Amino acid sequence: MNRLLSRTRPALAAGLCCLALALPAGAATTPIEVDRIVAVVNSEVITALELRARIDQATRQLQRQGVELPPAGVLERQLLEQLIIEHAQLQLARDTSLRIDDAALDRAIASIAQNNRIDTDELRRRLEADGVSWEQFRKQIRTEMLISRLREREVDSRVAVTDAEIDNFLNSNPDALSGEEYLVAHILLRAPEGATPxxxxxxxxxxxAVMTRLRSGEDFARVAAATSDAPDAINGGSLGWRQRDRLPALFAEAARQLQPGEITPPLRSAAGVHILKLVDKRGGDGVASQQLEQTRARHILIRTSEVLSDAEAEARLLGLRERVANGADFGELAKANSADLSAAKGGDLGWLNPGDTVPEFERAMNALQPGELSPPVRxxxxxxxxxxxxRRLQDVTDERKRAAARAVLRERKADEAYEDWVRQLRDSTYVDYRLERE
Structure with a gap:
C-alpha cells in the first residue's frame, strides 16, 4: 500500500480544525469543525483544512520512511509553499481551458490499479482502509494529470535537442551512457527571480548554516525535510535511483566526484543553491549490445485547440480506429485526417530508434505488436x-548512442526548463500570507 501511494504522489486537500461553540445554558458543549484562510493565491484561497490534510499526509509518509519529522512550524511553511505553487499551476491550467474529463480520469485510475496488479474495486478498498476517501483520491489524480499536461504544453513540447548538442555531449562525456546509476538526495535553497545581491x-x-548542521553529523534526510525548498523535501530530498546521465547536468558532474556518503559543497544554479549527497551507486556496464531494435510505425495526429477538446479529439480517433479495424486503409485515413507532416506519406514515420519520439508516444508504440493498433494516445x-x-534489429552502435544521448538531453533540458518555469510562475503569482496572522 505504501508503494501504491508513493507512485501516485498524493496531494490531498482535507483536514480538521476544531473549535468548541457555546450552547444554550444547560446544554453540553460540542466540538465542530471550522475552517479559516491561511493564504490567498491570486483570487483563490488556501484553507486550514487543505493545509492540515497536506501536513497529515506528509507526516504519515515521513514516518513510513523512518525520516525524523522537522519542527512543526517548518513543515507547515514548506507544505503551504507547495500548495501555493500547486494552486498557481492549476489556475493557469483552468484559465487556459485545460481540462481532465471523467473518462480520462477513469482510465488513469484503472492504469494505477493495473500497475499494482489489483482491480479498481480493490484499489478503492485499500485506499479507504488507509484513511483516503475515493473522492479525495480522484481529486488528487485529476490534479496530478492537470499539472502533468500543463507541463507538457508549456515546457516539454518546446524542448528541442540539436545534433550539435548531441555531438558536444558525447565528446565531452566519453564515459557517458555507461549505465551507472546513482541514488542521490539534495537540498535546494531557492533564489527568487532577479535576486538582489x-x-x-x-x-x-x-x-x-545548513552545511554546519551536516558537518556536525546531523542526518541529511532530516535536514532536507527541514530546510529544502524542493518538492521532494518531505522525502528527505531523495531523487531515487537514476542513471547518472539522466541527472541534471550540475548534479551529474558533481556526483561523479563523490563516493557514497559524501556531500558536495553548496552548488549555485539559476534556481538557487543546491547541496547534494551521493547515497549509493551501482551498475556501469556500458552500452553492451551492438544491436538496436528499431520500429517502423504510422500514426494519425489530431491536435486539440480552443474549438476541439481532448474528449472530442479522442472520440474522433476512436471512430478512425474502428474504421481501420473494419478494413479501412490506415494510410488513406492518415492522409485525410492527420495534422502531422507525415500525413502526405500516409502517416509513415519510417524506422524509429529509441528516443526519437516523445516518451508518451514511445511507451504506447513499444507496447504494440506488429500490425496492432493503439488506443488513442495523448x-x-x-x-x-x-x-x-x-520491427528489426540493426547493428547501429553509433546510432544507438546518439539516440540515447538525445533522450538524456531532452529529459535534462525539460527538467531544467520546468524548474525555471515554475520559479517564474511562482514569482509572478500574487500571494497574501495569513498563516502568521492567526
Whole structure:
C-alpha cells in the first residue's frame, strides 16, 4: 500500500480544525469543525483544512520512511509553499481551458490499479482502509494529470535537442551512457527571480548554516525535510535511483566526484543553491549490445485547440480506429485526417530508434505488436492513433548512442526548463500570507 501511494504522489486537500461553540445554558458543549484562510493565491484561497490534510499526509509518509519529522512550524511553511505553487499551476491550467474529463480520469485510475496488479474495486478498498476517501483520491489524480499536461504544453513540447548538442555531449562525456546509476538526495535553497545581491548573500549564509548542521553529523534526510525548498523535501530530498546521465547536468558532474556518503559543497544554479549527497551507486556496464531494435510505425495526429477538446479529439480517433479495424486503409485515413507532416506519406514515420519520439508516444508504440493498433494516445502534440508495421534489429552502435544521448538531453533540458518555469510562475503569482496572522 505504501508503494501504491508513493507512485501516485498524493496531494490531498482535507483536514480538521476544531473549535468548541457555546450552547444554550444547560446544554453540553460540542466540538465542530471550522475552517479559516491561511493564504490567498491570486483570487483563490488556501484553507486550514487543505493545509492540515497536506501536513497529515506528509507526516504519515515521513514516518513510513523512518525520516525524523522537522519542527512543526517548518513543515507547515514548506507544505503551504507547495500548495501555493500547486494552486498557481492549476489556475493557469483552468484559465487556459485545460481540462481532465471523467473518462480520462477513469482510465488513469484503472492504469494505477493495473500497475499494482489489483482491480479498481480493490484499489478503492485499500485506499479507504488507509484513511483516503475515493473522492479525495480522484481529486488528487485529476490534479496530478492537470499539472502533468500543463507541463507538457508549456515546457516539454518546446524542448528541442540539436545534433550539435548531441555531438558536444558525447565528446565531452566519453564515459557517458555507461549505465551507472546513482541514488542521490539534495537540498535546494531557492533564489527568487532577479535576486538582489543582499538576497544572494542571505542565501549563502543560509547554505552555510545548513552545511554546519551536516558537518556536525546531523542526518541529511532530516535536514532536507527541514530546510529544502524542493518538492521532494518531505522525502528527505531523495531523487531515487537514476542513471547518472539522466541527472541534471550540475548534479551529474558533481556526483561523479563523490563516493557514497559524501556531500558536495553548496552548488549555485539559476534556481538557487543546491547541496547534494551521493547515497549509493551501482551498475556501469556500458552500452553492451551492438544491436538496436528499431520500429517502423504510422500514426494519425489530431491536435486539440480552443474549438476541439481532448474528449472530442479522442472520440474522433476512436471512430478512425474502428474504421481501420473494419478494413479501412490506415494510410488513406492518415492522409485525410492527420495534422502531422507525415500525413502526405500516409502517416509513415519510417524506422524509429529509441528516443526519437516523445516518451508518451514511445511507451504506447513499444507496447504494440506488429500490425496492432493503439488506443488513442495523448502527447504534448495532441492525440495519436499508432500502428506498428514491423520491427528489426540493426547493428547501429553509433546510432544507438546518439539516440540515447538525445533522450538524456531532452529529459535534462525539460527538467531544467520546468524548474525555471515554475520559479517564474511562482514569482509572478500574487500571494497574501495569513498563516502568521492567526
Amino acid at each position: 543582499q538576497q544572494i548573500e542571505a542565501l549563502r549564509a543560509k547554505a552555510e 502527447s504534448p502534440f495532441g492525440w495519436h492513433l499508432i500502428m506498428v508495421e514491423e
